Each structure stands twice: as structure tokens, then as C-alpha cells.
Amino acid sequence: MKSARLRADALAGLTTSFALLPECIAFALVAHLNPLMGLYGAFILCTLTALFGGRPGMVSGAAGSMAVVIIALVVQHGVQYLLATVLLGGLFMMAFGLLRLGKLVRMVPHPVMLGFVNGLAIVIALAQLEHFKQGGTWLSGSPLYLMAGLVALTMAVVYLLPRLTRSVPPALVAILGVGLAVYLLGLPTRTLGDMAHIAGGLPAFAWPDLPWNLETLQIVMPYAVIMAMVGLLETLLTLNLTDEITQSRGYPDRECVALGAANIASGLFGGMGGCAMIGQTVINLSSGGRGRLSGVVAGVMVLLFVLFLSPLIERIPLAALVGVMFVVAQQTFAWASLRVINKVPKSDVLAIIAVTIITVFTDLAVAVLCGIVIAALNFAWQQARELYADTHQEADGSKLYRLHGTLFFASTTPFLNQFDPANDPALVTLDCRHLRFVDYSAVAALKTLRERYSKAGKHLRVFHLSERCKQMLKRAGVQHD
Numbered sequence: 001m002k003s004a005r006l007r008a009d010a011l012a013g014l015t016t017s018f019a020l021l022p023e024c025i026a027f028a029l030v031a032h033l034n035p036l037m038g039l040y041g042a043f044i045l046c047t048l049t050a051l052f053g054g055r056p057g058m059v060s061g062a063a064g065s066m067a068v069v070i071i072a073l074v075v076q077h078g079v080q081y082l083l084a085t086v087l088l089g090g091l092f093m094m095a096f097g098l099l100r101l102g103k104l105v106r107m108v109p110h111p112v113m114l115g116f117v118n119g120l121a122i123v124i125a126l127a128q129l130e131h132f133k134q135g136g137t138w139l140s141g142s143p144l145y146l147m148a149g150l151v152a153l154t155m156a157v158v159y160l161l162p163r164l165t166r167s168v169p170p171a172l173v174a175i176l177g178v179g180l181a182v183y184l185l186g187l188p189t190r191t192l193g194d195m196a197h198i199a200g201g202l203p204a205f206a207w208p209d210l211p212w213n214l215e216t217l218q219i220v221m222p223y224a225v226i227m228a229m230v231g232l233l234e235t236l237l238t239l240n241l242t243d244e245i246t247q248s249r250g251y252p253d254r255e256c257v258a259l260g261a262a263n264i265a266s267g268l269f270g271g272m273g274g275c276a277m278i279g280q281t282v283i284n285l286s287s288g289g290r291g292r293l294s295g296v297v298a299g300v301m302v303l304l305f306v307l308f309l310s311p312l313i314e315r316i317p318l319a320a321l322v323g324v325m326f327v328v329a330q331q332t333f334a335w336a337s338l339r340v341i342n343k344v345p346k347s348d349v350l351a352i353i354a355v356t357i358i359t360v361f362t363d364l365a366v367a368v369l370c371g372i373v374i375a376a377l378n379f380a381w382q383q384a385r386e387l388y389a390d391t392h393q394e395a396d397g398s399k400l401y402r403l404h405g406t407l408f409f410a411s412t413t414p415f416l417n418q419f420d421p422a423n424d425p426a427l428v429t430l431d432c433r434h435l436r437f438v439d440y441s442a443v444a445a446l447k448t449l450r451e452r453y454s455k456a457g458k459h460l461r462v463f464h465l466s467e468r469c470k471q472m473l474k475r476a477g478v479q480h481d
Helices: 002-030 035-052 064-077 079-098 102-107 110-132 141-164 170-185 214-246 252-268 278-286 292-313 318-332 346-361 364-385 412-417 440-455 467-476
Strands: 388-393 399-407 427-437 459-463
Touching: 002 035, 002 064, 002 170, 002 278, 002 292, 002 318, 035 252, 035 292, 064 079, 064 214, 079 214, 079 252, 102 214, 102 252, 110 141, 110 214, 110 278, 110 318, 110 346, 110 364, 141 170, 141 318, 170 318, 214 252, 214 278, 214 364, 278 292, 278 318, 346 364, 399 412, 399 440, 412 440, 427 440, 427 467, 440 459, 440 467
Parallel strands: 399 427, 427 459
Antiparallel strands: 388 399
16 A cells, blocks of 8 residues: 555656646746756755645645746846845745744635635636747647647546546656657657756755845845745645645645745755745646655656756657646636635625636735735624614613624724714613624724713713723723723
């Protein structure tokens, strides 16, 4: 049983390594970097996070979300400043994990998660369309038909092979099978070698060559913070998705520390920064990768491709890799989110759609932040609407208000509207047995209510406050009896 598990992990890692190549090369080119920097980053990040991270089966590498962040830095200041940014960003990631802040990912609502995976699925699919261009113009005629046919063949193999056998990853068979067919038939289609030549040596240790002073820190710091935020966010959300797929539990704080250490190592050895890659993670998991070995094999194979196998790897047709990534996009998209549109609250539908669209047109960090804001505002609105009061006229002529709900910034106005100081009797009792005070706005609302009754020449008594509420009122200097 153990040998079968190791075999499955090794084959899944090999499959994932093929999928890492075009992505990391493309992201390096987007960031105006040598493609080898993307491949070195993939090797270091993938291997170290697989060995020491908190989520076996998840794959990290030189991600596109982080490549977009650093374009301006590379253009304006050069590669050495990028390497320093990767180092500093790694330190921020490690600090995030050491402070045990990984649990903050629980603040991301499920509709935002659905929008996240849907947006990334669309981004993955749209990114593949670039391979249907050559020299900035769309392919046409025979080259287009050949490219489309090979993509369709690859997808057919990935979908149909599991019906015959599950002993080997279908994506691996599709890539190698289509690649072999193209080579034997001499089909004139673009290959990985047309993107870049990947032959190189071992990554060498080198401290970033730049002046280490306050001016450099001022340049590097903003990019490092954004890189760390984007990388942590994408990693933690991918970790959550991996937990759902595998029905197991990862350790976000450990993953953050490992990711930070891997980025530091990548910066010291001339690699790009990176984070978890959802597309490659889905390939690894769908190919049977569940253990740490799958990530280690994927990372090590990328290095072996660079060192020894570049002549063979550069012959892999781009169509085969594009076909696999189209399947990944289809498998990543949460199709269930379309079926529940008429079954869930409109605010959740809005969050899903907003996060999806913003992810596609801007970036992940902005999209998730907007989704959380939408969810938080909706939650506050719902909680504010649920506050209500029961009133009762006592035998002594006084009036009792029994409040139910949560008193916080969004519910202070409904709270104050429950009362009628002008027409209430001289003595009013507020029973807070079922009322929760959350923030300073709640304290201020109670203070305002006291003042209103005082101006009306009446007395307000407050009973049954929780100990926490009493402490809040005491610190604010507000009487509660």
C-alpha cells in the first residue's frame, strides 16, 4: 500500500512539473525577467514548501499574481532590487506565520471562496489563449487548425483515459502521447522551446548587489509588503481549497513560515518570488498527488529539466500543455455556484459575481478584499435589522424595555428608535439580559439614551448587563445602574 502511494505521488509530481514549466516561463517573461529565474524559483519554492509546509499536495511556484506586482519595480530599478524585494517579502511571510495569523483566512466567507476559484479558473483559461497568438497576432489557417486539434486531442485523452485505467495520471499520458505524436509525424506546431530556451546550470548563491541603505528600503518595502500580502492570500485560499478536495486539514501558519523561508531562499539563489499555484495544485491532486513526495518530485524535475533534459523538454508541444490547463480551468471552476444562484441570498450571489469579475480584471487581493467588505456589510445590515424590543407597563407605573439582539455601530439607530423619552413615564427600566454590547458605538448609544431621558427629566435604569458590558461601560465612564 505504501509503495502504491509513493508511486502515485511520484507520477503526480512528474505530471505537475510539465505544467509548471510554461507557467513559470510565461510569468518570468511578463515580469521582464530571464525565464531561468522563474524556473529556479519554481524548483526552490515547490521543493521547500513540499518538504516543510503545512499542506502536503499543494504546489507552489513563480505565480502570475506576484509577477504582476513586480513589473514596475523590475522596469524602473532592475533585477537586483527584485531579489531584495523577494527576500524582504519572505521575511514578512515568515513573520505572519510565526505570529499565528494564518487563522485569519477563516474570515473569508464561502461565497468569496467560490468567487476566488471561479475568477482564477477564468484567468487560467484566458492565459492559454495567448498561445494561440504568434508575434502578437492570432493564428489562422492551418497553424490554427493544427493547434486547436492538438488541444482537443489532449483534452479528450485527459477526460477519456480514466474510463480505461486509473493507474497513470491522464494528464501525463496526454502530454507525453501528444508530444510523441507531434515528433513522429513531424507536425509543424509551436513547442515549449519557442517560448524560451531553458538550458542552464545550478542556481548559484548571490547576495543582491545593491546599496543597503534607507533609500533602497524605501524603494523595496512597498513592493515587498504587497508581494507578501498577495502571496499569503493566494496560498491560504488555495490551502482551504486543497483541504476541501482532500477532505483533510492543513496547517496555515506552518505553510506561511515555509513559504516565507522558500521565498528567502529563492531570492538568495536568483529565483523569482512565488506562492501556491491553484492550477498546478489541481493538476497534482487530480493526478493522485496527496503526499509531500509529489511536490518534491515536481520541484526537482523542474531543475533536472534545466540541467539535463532541456533538449527533450523543449520539444513538448504547447498545444498539449494548453489542453491540460483548459481541463484544469474547467475542473477548478465551481460549477455548483451557478446552480445555487436562485437558492442563496442575493448578497451572496453579489459577492460571488463581484469577486469573480474583480479577480479577472484586477487582482486577487483586491477581489477578496471587496468580497469580504460586501459580506461584512451584509452581515452588519442583517444583525442591525434583528434588534428589537419588548415593552411592558409595570404595576408601579414605570415602563420596562427588554432588548433583544446585538448593539454595535450598525444597530445604534434602530436601538435608539425603540425608545420614546418624550412620552415614557418618569421611571424607565432597560433589561439587557438578551442584548450584547460589541463596540464603542454601543457604549455611545447607551450614553446618548441616558442623556435623552435626562433632558426629558426622567430616569433610566439599566439591568442585567453582562460582565463584559459592565467593563466596557466602566472604561468609557458611563453609569449602568
